[in-house]
Amino acid sequence: MGRFSPRGRTQVRTVCGLLFLLVGAGLLMSCGRGSFIGRQYDDLTAYYNTFHNATQAFESGLESVNESGGDIDRTRYLSVFPPPQGGAGQSSFEEAIQKSAAVLREHPNSEWVDDALLLIGRSRYYQQNYVGAVQKFREAIALEPEREGEARFRLAQTLVVAGRYREAAEALRTGLDSGEEYGSWAARMRVVQGELLVRQENWAAAEQALAQGLNDNLPDETGARAAFLLGQVRETLDNPEGARAAYRQVSGYDPPYPLAFAAKLAAVELGGETGPPGRALERLAELERDDNTREMRAEIARVRARLHRAQGRPDRARQVLTAVLRGDQAPRGSGKGRTHYELATLYRDAYEDFTRAAAHFDTASATLSPGPDGGTGAAEAAQVLPRAPSDARAQADRFRKLADRSQAVARMDSLLRLGRMAPTEFRAVVEKIRQRRLEEQEARAQRTRRQPRFRGGRRPAAGDASPPSAGQPAVQTQGADAGFLFHRDPTLVQQGRRQFEQTWGDRPLMDDWRRAEAIRGRPDARPRAGQTEDRVRPQSSAGSSTAAGVVDVSAVPRDSISRAEMKDQRAVAQYELANALFRAAGRPDSAQTWFRRVLDETPDHPVAPQALYGLAQAHRAQGDTAAGDDVYRRLISEHPDTPIARRAREQLGLATTDEAPGRAVSRADSAYARAYEAWRSGRHDAALRAFLTVADAYRETSVAPRALLAAGVVYHRTARHDSSGQGRARFTHYADSLARADAPWFATAVESIIRRGGPSGALASV
Template sequence: MRNLILWISVLVLLSGCSTSLKSNWKNFNAYYNTFYNAEKSFESGLKKNLAQNREYNPLQPIRIHPSPVNAGAQDFDKAIQKAADILRKHDDTKWVDDALFLIGKSYYYRQDYFSADQKFRELYITTDDPEMQFRSSLWQGRVFLDMELYSEGVAFLTEQLNDYEGLWSKNYKAEAQVLLAQHQVGLENWQAAVEHLTAGLPDLKEKEYRERGYFLLGQLYEKINAPESAYRAYEEVQNHFSEYRIQYLAQRKRAEVARKLGRNDLAFSIFDDMIRDDKNVEYRSELDFELARTEHERQNYRQAQDLYNNVLHNSNSQPPAEIKARAYYGLAEIHRFGYDNFSKAAVYYDSAAQVNVAPDRLPENFEAQSLAESFGNYARIKSEISLQDSLLSLGQLSQAERDSVLTKIRLERIQELEDQRKEQQQQRDQLVMVDSENDGQTTQNTTNGFLNENSPVLQQSAKQQFYATWGDRPLADYWRVRSMIRASTFSDEIEEDELLDGETDIFNIEIDMSRIPLTEEDQDSVRHRIAAYDYELGNLFFLSLNMPDSAVHYFEKAIERPSDDNINIVSLYSLSELYFIEGNERKARDYANRLISGYPQTAYAKRLADQYGIESVGTQETWSEIDPVQRYSVIIEDDSLDSAEKAERLFDLSLSFSSHEVASRAQFESIQLYMTEAKEDSNYQEKLDRWIKKKEEHEIASENFDALQDSARAMLSDSTISGDQRIGYQSLLDSTLQKPDISNVFPYEGLYWDKARTVIDTFLRMFPDSELQPRVARLHKELQLPEAEPEGGEESAGDTTAEFPNDGYRNCEDIGEELSVRGGVQQFVNEIDIIGNFGITELRYHFKVNQRGIVEKYNLLTDDVPGSLIDLFAQQIEETLSFEPVLYGGQAISLACEVVFPVNRSN
């Protein structure tokens, strides 16, 4: 009876407020049957995604909002499916906005950024909840960040902050500012990023965001050279503890900044405290390196050297690749600047360069590869100078003195070989102990690493133990079979024979005297060679190592020794330049006068005469007396001339001495130099790639067409085909494939290409029998200007239907839509360096773009456009142009549309 009364009461209540209860029931049903499960799946996927270890590179600005990783994809798929059921089956409940938001976030963590962007845009447009709009804006900002669309992200977030000024909650506005800062970081607008970060960080709700945010702020202050502010920012990180790796890196960076500020004692104290902290055991090698670097900055080179070596050779702590490379680099700098030992510096620079490590893990000023080459060249040249000096000294001795020195050298060499032989004998005479019970295994010393790989002595001992048991086994199957193993006694006999041979070799040592310069002419040749090496060293210190004092020393040595005119000319010029750079005008003028008086008609002399207003005393006759070969060398080695100037002078030289053997070489070099200058055009490589691509496309089309004709020819031989089929195949066989006109992408156009073609034609006419003629003929064929196809030979530019079949692409006019350039049309045009008046106010293009707004194909519709203007727009289109995605029927679609660009800038 009581249950009956209760049900009647419920029915009465339901009849009185049926509308409200019905709505609540729908919401209840939608949540617990669908959205609840979607949320659970999303949370499961998010937990897996965020649980992945993230690597932070302290040398690059870090992300405050971490990028998603490949984890939890299945859970996100389930979340999307469940949330989509809300939109399909419960679209009249209050969970629609939450479902859209959940789908967008799931797509984001699945790294499907375009779909995520669509959902966040849809939520922004459809929701009536202002908070949902703000949240969707923030997530759109994150999507732009992960798609690396930094300019679009800046424009979007700035617009949102300005349009809804005063409506953002403190936390949401702070996060928008922080996202905006990260977009500015992507654009390398460091100062703007600092301003946005400092505005947003204090009000950020999430502690982990604040922790990474202050770390990023410290990095940005370093970028704008504000070390004091950077130090304070890194110090602030400890007040927002969330992740120990960030805390550790912040401490490290704080000490590094202290070192930059000259507070080496403070830096050393911080690093020392970090080493003593048990939580930093896994970072021991990094901290040891930082201690070494700190001692290095203090100029305590011995301590720094010991610490660097400890980092590299500590078997208990293997350093990461970047730390290993930087340790070698530190040792190189110590030997370079601390000990002035450039040969050892070369070895350490080379070791640093050989470490395989990504460039972004190394400091910006890490130049191991180039310095290894430069200092390697130094070591090579110095070794050669030493050798030549020794040979020259031997050549200048009397016969008796020379024999005495050679006898001493021979005895020293014999002693070296004798010492080597004794060392080898001692190694062979070592007692080899084999424990039969342990199958030849010996007790290993664990301090030498796994399998004793770090102990050469134990490795050699193990090898000897193996041979004592097995002899000299063959590299073949069944090597354990005793019959296949040569007896160790036989091996011992061989070793004894080898030792005897070695002893015989010791007493057969001969000293090669062929390189000793015995005549005065040979000795002068060696002196000239040494002067050339001195010049090379001077040039190396001047141009590669930026060490002017050392450069002056070697240039002066080069002109003090007997040397060739070319060496004197360039050394005198370099000395004048170096002293001028140092502000010593008197010395600079002295060397300029020596050059002008000695070599008045050289380009170097003329340049210095103009610079200092010195009248040249030379005459044209003086220059005309110089041998053509020497003129050729002077022009080639004249670093004051650019490629085009050298090419012009070499061409003139070849015409002046057309019958001389140097003429053809000079003209060939002229061609090469004009081509080198032409390739400096910033658009050359792009035009060349397009030219090659077009030719390859035509070759493929030709091959396919030939295959079709072969098939048609085979079908025509078949008597069973119908008449209509025969006509069709015959028509295909009689047709020809029209060669496309690709002259508009010909890469070899311009002033210097024209000059190169002129010299090529002259060469082929003047030097038909030259050994260089085949190479020049190939260049003539490659650089020959293409002939454009006659008009009407191909479809007109305006016939977009033929070139752009709209299969899968909707036409803008048909659906009443238009393409919108990301960032705006005017901004796109402003970024094109349009110089001069082309007489054209606009360019009309036809584009095919995919659902994401990315250009897939395009075609110029405007007629009579200069090629240079076409190239400018083509480069900008292919490098930067993209459009806003267009939604049609609730889905992003691919479009084929026309777009008009103004030619003249608005500003």
């Protein structure tokens, strides 16, 4: 079959048209299909009767696919050849397949056979029938070499989208190493190779392939997307200058506005990281225009906030982020989630406000979807940049627990400060609190009276809502899509859940649970420590004014015994906060402060050895090995017989020879006797601490279970009449702090004592 270049095909069609005019249809029909004129006639009728219509149908479907594009997600690696969207232009692609198949069936000897094969393959590709597309592209490669370059490119492109990476790599190797001159198709194959290597996370090879492809002739859209992907790869390789150059290269390909905007924004952000942030802020202002979308405005706000943070202006960064969240055109979907995530990191890192950080992380986790907006397939959904906010849920859980511990310590600090006040000063503070509550209640009542009533009037529009007050949590923003009374707002739901758990714990979700638990004798039916029945009972609106004028001071430790008990509880809470800062939040510097507070304020508490060990680890985590070793030696010196001291010796590389069993038992018996004497003399709190210390320090001896049992008895005898529940809370805190050690019998015994409220049948044996 004769072959022609595209220009030759045009000439053939022109010649055949002239033949029609000069010779007439009768002369052409007299020529056989095997003759030259017959072949030209076959080509002409194949094109005008069938293939031309097939091409028009395909172009119509392709327009529908191209119209489905949207904003660029800078947190995900951009696909140079975006996978097709399901449903777009399907009928048009099916028509193109049918008409191209007619060419193969009715004109098998025409020059349009390879074109028809490629058109069927491309149509199946956009129908997401990748198996069928691969088959047709392979047939086109085997047919004739003229269209081989395009066929090999489209074959590799389809295999990459289908996730058949090994076959794609082989197809690209065969095509690029063949020595054939494929022109611009070779450049496109290089770009496909770069995208394949990105999916395989082979960053250096991906950079090389993309750069080689961009050195040759590429279509504008392909070149712009390839340059953007090259910028992202260079960011991953920590090459900000190279990334900026790639992003600036995007504009040379006349890209669509969303892609041009994303490239300019990325270049500005990198400029702020490597150069003066002030100059980057000036360039950022140039990007702002009246016709950008809410998603683009949110992107600009997030970059501006990062630049302000780089300047050491966290307050300005917070104002920028909260303003965009509270604006009339606030971001939605993943844009909203990323903005909340940015605000959460600001509260976490700049302010160490873990409560607000947890709330914003929680909101971000509820709005950030696992795939990109208008997702383009599971394969691309997994391709996120290292800086992408993909851990919002884990961060929310981590910092919610950290916030609870921080609030617990702050609450006990405040209560102890109130407890140490002189009576006159204490009464003055309580009166000041009462007056402030009354003023707040009156302000709320005035705001309620100013709100328009629904009955007999219209419902307020979304834009009628007044801006949040200064005292409102920053996370409570843009609730227009949160439902009536914001019942679907994820942040408010999360805050409500935390407040409920702090008040009621993990009580059963059933009616009359308190009465049922009281009948069974469970202590959970009583108010929690520091709470009275009036404090935890829900109050009606009728009595709200009276309740606002009453300040509950039952939790304030006004005597020395209560203050000592709360100091013990605070020591455990401080240790838990320090440990969470070190292990969960990765903040050894902040953890050091709290470990030292435990050691400075309560050096004799049972948790002090753990605080020393944690302090040593925090020093080492910051690279100060000498300071860490000094703390390990202090731990060994002050608590030589504890298991944690043996761990300190291991950290120092010292020999850990075990103490003779008889000597250990003798020392344990002596310590037990001193604790027993403290109990008999009426010093119950000191006895409880001493018994627990014996159980912890000598847990490998037979004295340890006996000491733990004695601690349970002390708790049982002293706490049975403790209606406030403070004794039980104290023992639980002590036991929990000791149960962290690896001793199965210890944890089991603690749980048994707490569950039973004390082994009354074993009193005589202690």
